[in-house]
Amino acid sequence: MKARPVKWDDEHELLARSRAGDREAFSILAQRHQHQVFTLATRLAGDHDLAADISQEALLRAWRGIGSFRGDARFSSWLYRITVNVAWTQLSRRKRTQHAPLEVVDNVAATPSSFDHPELAFESANLRGRLRRALLRLPQRSRVVVVLRDVYGWSHAQIAEALGISVSASKVRLHRARKRLRTMLENAT
Protein backbone atom coordinates (compact mmCIF):
# COMPACT_ATOMS: atom_id res chain seq x y z
CA MET A 1 0.00 0.00 0.00
CA LYS A 2 1.33 3.44 -0.93
CA ALA A 3 1.76 6.02 1.85
CA ARG A 4 -0.55 9.04 1.56
CA PRO A 5 1.45 12.08 0.35
CA VAL A 6 1.88 14.84 2.95
CA LYS A 7 -0.14 17.97 2.21
CA TRP A 8 2.20 20.68 3.41
CA ASP A 9 -0.28 23.42 2.56
CA ASP A 10 -3.03 21.90 4.71
CA GLU A 11 -2.94 23.55 8.13
CA HIS A 12 -5.02 20.78 9.74
CA GLU A 13 -2.58 18.17 8.58
CA LEU A 14 0.39 20.24 9.72
CA LEU A 15 -1.26 20.62 13.13
CA ALA A 16 -2.01 16.91 13.41
CA ARG A 17 1.57 16.04 12.50
CA SER A 18 2.96 18.64 14.90
CA ARG A 19 0.84 17.17 17.69
CA ALA A 20 2.38 13.80 16.92
CA GLY A 21 5.84 15.34 17.36
CA ASP A 22 6.70 16.08 13.70
CA ARG A 23 9.19 18.96 13.88
CA GLU A 24 9.23 19.53 10.14
CA ALA A 25 5.48 20.10 10.13
CA PHE A 26 5.80 22.49 13.06
CA SER A 27 8.64 24.31 11.33
CA ILE A 28 6.37 24.98 8.34
CA LEU A 29 3.59 26.21 10.63
CA ALA A 30 6.05 28.48 12.44
CA GLN A 31 7.40 29.88 9.17
CA ARG A 32 3.88 30.59 8.01
CA HIS A 33 2.93 32.55 11.14
CA GLN A 34 6.29 34.03 12.19
CA HIS A 35 5.78 37.50 10.65
CA GLN A 36 2.39 37.98 12.32
CA VAL A 37 3.81 36.82 15.65
CA PHE A 38 6.81 39.12 15.30
CA THR A 39 4.62 42.07 14.27
CA LEU A 40 2.40 41.63 17.32
CA ALA A 41 5.44 41.22 19.59
CA THR A 42 7.04 44.36 18.15
CA ARG A 43 3.90 46.40 18.65
CA LEU A 44 3.57 45.17 22.23
CA ALA A 45 7.24 45.49 23.19
CA GLY A 46 8.19 48.49 21.05
CA ASP A 47 11.65 47.03 20.58
CA HIS A 48 12.95 44.67 17.88
CA ASP A 49 15.38 42.68 20.04
CA LEU A 50 12.82 42.13 22.76
CA ALA A 51 10.22 41.27 20.11
CA ALA A 52 12.56 38.61 18.70
CA ASP A 53 12.99 37.10 22.19
CA ILE A 54 9.23 37.14 22.75
CA SER A 55 8.53 35.55 19.35
CA GLN A 56 11.08 32.80 19.94
CA GLU A 57 9.67 32.00 23.38
CA ALA A 58 6.10 32.09 22.02
CA LEU A 59 6.92 29.61 19.23
CA LEU A 60 8.70 27.31 21.69
CA ARG A 61 5.69 27.40 24.00
CA ALA A 62 3.42 26.72 21.05
CA TRP A 63 5.46 23.60 20.27
CA ARG A 64 5.34 22.40 23.87
CA GLY A 65 1.63 23.13 24.22
CA ILE A 66 0.43 22.07 20.78
CA GLY A 67 -1.10 18.93 22.26
CA SER A 68 -3.56 21.13 24.17
CA PHE A 69 -4.62 23.01 21.01
CA ARG A 70 -8.00 21.51 20.18
CA GLY A 71 -8.69 23.39 16.98
CA ASP A 72 -11.90 25.07 18.19
CA ALA A 73 -10.18 28.45 17.71
CA ARG A 74 -7.98 29.40 14.78
CA PHE A 75 -4.34 28.39 15.19
CA SER A 76 -3.28 32.00 14.58
CA SER A 77 -5.56 33.25 17.40
CA TRP A 78 -4.13 30.62 19.74
CA LEU A 79 -0.59 31.64 18.76
CA TYR A 80 -1.47 35.32 19.32
CA ARG A 81 -2.71 34.55 22.84
CA ILE A 82 0.55 32.79 23.65
CA THR A 83 2.54 35.72 22.22
CA VAL A 84 0.58 38.23 24.31
CA ASN A 85 1.07 36.10 27.40
CA VAL A 86 4.83 35.82 26.87
CA ALA A 87 5.12 39.54 26.10
CA TRP A 88 3.13 40.51 29.20
CA THR A 89 5.33 38.29 31.41
CA GLN A 90 8.56 39.59 29.91
CA LEU A 91 7.46 43.22 30.10
CA SER A 92 6.35 42.77 33.71
CA ARG A 93 9.67 41.17 34.55
CA ARG A 94 11.60 44.03 33.03
CA LYS A 95 9.34 46.81 34.31
CA ARG A 96 11.48 49.28 32.50
CA THR A 97 10.03 52.71 31.99
CA GLN A 98 12.62 53.74 29.44
CA HIS A 99 11.37 54.56 25.97
CA ALA A 100 12.01 52.19 23.12
CA PRO A 101 14.22 53.42 20.30
CA LEU A 102 11.81 55.27 18.06
CA GLU A 103 13.49 54.60 14.73
CA VAL A 104 12.98 50.88 15.18
CA VAL A 105 9.34 50.77 14.17
CA ASP A 106 8.86 54.25 12.91
CA ASN A 107 10.55 55.15 9.68
CA VAL A 108 8.39 58.21 9.08
CA ALA A 109 10.43 61.36 8.56
CA ALA A 110 10.33 64.09 11.20
CA THR A 111 7.29 66.30 10.89
CA PRO A 112 6.87 69.96 11.79
CA SER A 113 5.95 70.71 15.38
CA SER A 114 2.25 70.66 16.06
CA PHE A 115 2.78 72.95 19.01
CA ASP A 116 2.43 75.98 16.74
CA HIS A 117 0.00 74.27 14.36
CA PRO A 118 -2.28 71.94 16.37
CA GLU A 119 -4.27 70.97 13.26
CA LEU A 120 -1.09 69.39 11.83
CA ALA A 121 -1.13 66.75 14.54
CA PHE A 122 -4.25 65.14 13.11
CA GLU A 123 -3.52 65.35 9.39
CA SER A 124 -3.64 61.88 7.93
CA ALA A 125 -0.16 62.08 6.47
CA ASN A 126 1.26 62.98 9.86
CA LEU A 127 -0.97 60.93 12.01
CA ARG A 128 0.41 57.46 11.42
CA GLY A 129 3.99 58.37 12.27
CA ARG A 130 2.91 60.44 15.24
CA LEU A 131 0.71 57.68 16.58
CA ARG A 132 3.49 55.12 16.28
CA ARG A 133 5.85 57.38 18.16
CA ALA A 134 3.23 58.18 20.79
CA LEU A 135 2.49 54.47 21.27
CA LEU A 136 6.17 53.83 21.93
CA ARG A 137 6.19 56.55 24.58
CA LEU A 138 3.28 55.02 26.48
CA PRO A 139 4.14 52.96 29.57
CA GLN A 140 4.56 49.38 28.40
CA ARG A 141 1.49 47.95 30.14
CA SER A 142 -0.75 50.73 28.82
CA ARG A 143 0.62 50.20 25.33
CA VAL A 144 -0.27 46.51 25.48
CA VAL A 145 -3.93 47.33 26.17
CA VAL A 146 -4.15 49.98 23.43
CA VAL A 147 -2.47 47.70 20.89
CA LEU A 148 -4.75 44.77 21.68
CA ARG A 149 -7.95 46.82 21.75
CA ASP A 150 -7.42 49.51 19.11
CA VAL A 151 -4.99 47.83 16.70
CA TYR A 152 -6.07 44.18 16.96
CA GLY A 153 -9.70 44.75 17.94
CA TRP A 154 -9.72 42.40 20.95
CA SER A 155 -12.63 42.66 23.37
CA HIS A 156 -11.99 43.72 26.96
CA ALA A 157 -12.94 40.20 28.04
CA GLN A 158 -10.24 38.73 25.78
CA ILE A 159 -7.66 41.24 27.00
CA ALA A 160 -8.56 40.61 30.62
CA GLU A 161 -8.25 36.86 30.17
CA ALA A 162 -4.93 37.02 28.33
CA LEU A 163 -3.32 39.45 30.79
CA GLY A 164 -4.86 38.06 33.95
CA ILE A 165 -6.51 41.37 34.88
CA SER A 166 -10.16 42.29 35.40
CA VAL A 167 -12.35 43.64 32.61
CA SER A 168 -12.76 46.93 34.45
CA ALA A 169 -8.98 47.21 34.89
CA SER A 170 -8.62 46.74 31.14
CA LYS A 171 -11.22 49.48 30.51
CA VAL A 172 -9.61 51.91 32.94
CA ARG A 173 -6.17 51.28 31.49
CA LEU A 174 -7.44 51.83 27.96
CA HIS A 175 -9.29 55.01 28.88
CA ARG A 176 -6.18 56.48 30.54
CA ALA A 177 -3.91 55.35 27.73
CA ARG A 178 -6.13 56.90 25.05
CA LYS A 179 -6.21 60.19 26.94
CA ARG A 180 -2.46 60.10 27.22
CA LEU A 181 -2.05 59.29 23.54
CA ARG A 182 -4.29 62.18 22.67
CA THR A 183 -2.26 64.60 24.82
CA MET A 184 0.97 63.31 23.28
CA LEU A 185 -0.39 63.82 19.79
CA GLU A 186 -1.39 67.38 20.59
CA ASN A 187 1.96 68.22 22.14
CA ALA A 188 4.15 66.20 19.82
CA THR A 189 7.24 67.98 18.62
Add this chain to the structure above:
Amino acid sequence: MRLVQSTVCRVSRPLVRLGAVDQKDGNSLVARHAGHCLRCQAERAIEHRIHRTLAAMEGNVIKAPAGLVPGVISSLDASVDYPELEFAKAGERVAIAAAVVGVVSVVAWTLTRRVRSTA
Protein backbone atom coordinates in the same frame (compact mmCIF):
# COMPACT_ATOMS: atom_id res chain seq x y z
CA MET B 1 -15.49 54.15 19.42
CA ARG B 2 -17.28 55.59 22.45
CA LEU B 3 -16.68 59.22 23.19
CA VAL B 4 -14.71 59.94 26.33
CA GLN B 5 -15.19 63.10 28.38
CA SER B 6 -11.98 64.71 27.22
CA THR B 7 -13.05 64.49 23.59
CA VAL B 8 -16.24 66.52 23.72
CA CYS B 9 -16.90 70.20 24.31
CA ARG B 10 -17.79 71.69 27.70
CA VAL B 11 -21.48 71.80 26.87
CA SER B 12 -21.71 68.08 26.26
CA ARG B 13 -19.58 66.92 29.22
CA PRO B 14 -22.53 66.75 31.63
CA LEU B 15 -24.44 64.86 28.93
CA VAL B 16 -21.65 62.31 28.65
CA ARG B 17 -21.70 61.89 32.43
CA LEU B 18 -25.44 61.35 32.18
CA GLY B 19 -24.75 58.82 29.43
CA ALA B 20 -22.59 56.87 31.87
CA VAL B 21 -25.59 56.66 34.21
CA ASP B 22 -28.42 56.30 31.73
CA GLN B 23 -26.91 55.17 28.43
CA LYS B 24 -30.07 55.51 26.34
CA ASP B 25 -31.09 59.04 27.36
CA GLY B 26 -27.54 60.29 27.85
CA ASN B 27 -26.27 59.06 24.50
CA SER B 28 -29.25 60.41 22.59
CA LEU B 29 -28.79 63.84 24.22
CA VAL B 30 -25.10 63.78 23.31
CA ALA B 31 -25.96 62.77 19.76
CA ARG B 32 -28.56 65.57 19.47
CA HIS B 33 -26.10 68.13 20.82
CA ALA B 34 -23.25 66.93 18.63
CA GLY B 35 -25.54 67.16 15.60
CA HIS B 36 -25.21 70.94 15.66
CA CYS B 37 -22.02 71.53 17.65
CA LEU B 38 -19.02 72.08 15.41
CA ARG B 39 -16.54 71.57 18.25
CA CYS B 40 -17.99 68.16 19.08
CA GLN B 41 -18.07 67.20 15.41
CA ALA B 42 -14.43 68.19 14.98
CA GLU B 43 -13.53 66.16 18.09
CA ARG B 44 -15.40 63.15 16.80
CA ALA B 45 -13.69 63.40 13.45
CA ILE B 46 -10.30 63.43 15.17
CA GLU B 47 -11.21 60.47 17.38
CA HIS B 48 -12.41 58.48 14.38
CA ARG B 49 -9.28 59.30 12.44
CA ILE B 50 -7.08 58.16 15.33
CA HIS B 51 -9.12 54.99 15.68
CA ARG B 52 -8.97 54.21 11.96
CA THR B 53 -5.22 54.83 11.84
CA LEU B 54 -4.61 52.52 14.82
CA ALA B 55 -6.83 49.81 13.34
CA ALA B 56 -4.99 50.06 10.01
CA MET B 57 -1.71 49.23 11.77
CA GLU B 58 -2.77 45.58 12.03
CA GLY B 59 -2.29 45.21 8.29
CA ASN B 60 1.28 46.55 8.36
CA VAL B 61 3.27 43.40 8.84
CA ILE B 62 6.83 43.69 10.14
CA LYS B 63 9.15 41.03 8.74
CA ALA B 64 10.53 38.65 11.33
CA PRO B 65 14.33 38.27 11.49
CA ALA B 66 15.56 35.49 9.16
CA GLY B 67 16.98 33.45 12.03
CA LEU B 68 13.80 33.30 14.09
CA VAL B 69 12.31 29.96 13.01
CA PRO B 70 15.66 28.19 12.41
CA GLY B 71 16.63 29.29 15.94
CA VAL B 72 13.45 27.83 17.39
CA ILE B 73 13.80 24.56 15.48
CA SER B 74 17.47 24.14 16.38
CA SER B 75 16.66 24.65 20.04
CA LEU B 76 14.03 21.91 19.67
CA ASP B 77 16.69 19.66 18.14
CA ALA B 78 19.15 20.47 20.93
CA SER B 79 16.74 19.44 23.66
CA VAL B 80 14.73 16.25 24.00
CA ASP B 81 11.62 18.37 23.80
CA TYR B 82 8.29 16.84 22.92
CA PRO B 83 4.85 18.36 22.84
CA GLU B 84 3.26 18.18 26.29
CA LEU B 85 0.57 15.73 25.29
CA GLU B 86 3.07 13.14 24.08
CA PHE B 87 5.15 13.78 27.16
CA ALA B 88 2.12 13.43 29.42
CA LYS B 89 1.23 10.12 27.74
CA ALA B 90 4.75 8.82 28.30
CA GLY B 91 4.59 10.00 31.91
CA GLU B 92 1.26 8.24 32.40
CA ARG B 93 2.70 4.99 31.05
CA VAL B 94 5.65 5.21 33.46
CA ALA B 95 3.29 5.92 36.38
CA ILE B 96 1.04 2.97 35.51
CA ALA B 97 4.03 0.62 35.15
CA ALA B 98 5.39 1.77 38.52
CA ALA B 99 1.98 1.25 40.16
CA VAL B 100 1.70 -2.28 38.72
CA VAL B 101 5.21 -3.17 39.92
CA GLY B 102 4.31 -1.77 43.37
CA VAL B 103 1.07 -3.77 43.68
CA VAL B 104 2.74 -6.98 42.47
CA SER B 105 5.59 -6.66 44.98
CA VAL B 106 3.18 -5.95 47.89
CA VAL B 107 1.09 -9.03 46.98
CA ALA B 108 4.22 -11.18 46.62
CA TRP B 109 5.56 -9.96 49.97
CA THR B 110 2.19 -10.65 51.73
CA LEU B 111 1.96 -14.14 50.21
CA THR B 112 5.54 -14.96 51.19
CA ARG B 113 4.83 -13.92 54.80
CA ARG B 114 1.62 -15.99 54.95
CA VAL B 115 3.39 -19.04 53.53
CA ARG B 116 6.18 -18.61 56.11
CA SER B 117 3.77 -18.13 59.05
CA THR B 118 1.67 -21.20 58.12
CA ALA B 119 4.79 -23.35 57.63
